[in-house]
Amino acid sequence: MRRFSFAILAGMAFLAAPAGADEIYDKCVDNPARASNADWAECGAALLKREDDKLNAAWKKVFPLVEGQTKADLLAEQRLWIAFKEKSCLMFTNGEHGREGAVLGFPSCRAEVIAARTRQIESYGKSFEPM
Numbered sequence: 001m002r003r004f005s006f007a008i009l010a011g012m013a014f015l016a017a018p019a020g021a022d023e024i025y026d027k028c029v030d031n032p033a034r035a036s037n038a039d040w041a042e043c044g045a046a047l048l049k050r051e052d053d054k055l056n057a058a059w060k061k062v063f064p065l066v067e068g069q070t071k072a073d074l075l076a077e078q079r080l081w082i083a084f085k086e087k088s089c090l091m092f093t094n095g096e097h098g099r100e101g102a103v104l105g106f107p108s109c110r111a112e113v114i115a116a117r118t119r120q121i122e123s124y125g126k127s128f129e130p131m
Contacts, residue, residue, distance in 0.1 A: 024047070024050070025044070040104055051115055055114050055121065062122070063075075065130075
């Protein structure tokens with residue numbers, strides 16, 4: 001089993017932060033006083049909560065704009081997306097990337113998956129808004 005070194009993983013996380021990561025997350029994991037895996041896991045959990053909150057806000061704004069078959073189709077799509085989301089980014093948690101992969105790679109990857117869905121829902125909203 002090949003493991004990434006901490007230095008390589010940390011460098012990847014800080015040099016190429018995904019679009020799903022935000023300034024709060026970056027400050028959290030860059031904080032020298034919060035340099036343990038447990039600390040980084042808390043940073044990641046908070047990032048995922050923020051992204052979930054944004055997605056839920058977008059959904060609550062857009063879903064009421066549709067009705068009939070469009071509403072049924074959108075709900076079915078969202079349920080399928082949730083199943084996808086729950087399986088996304090698990091490659092960071094399989095042990096091959098060490099604990100740092102799980103606490104740094106996973107939340108950054110999952111946050112981008114959620115952020116992408118938020119952007120998609122928001123774009124749907126633009127087409128559903130009354131003229």
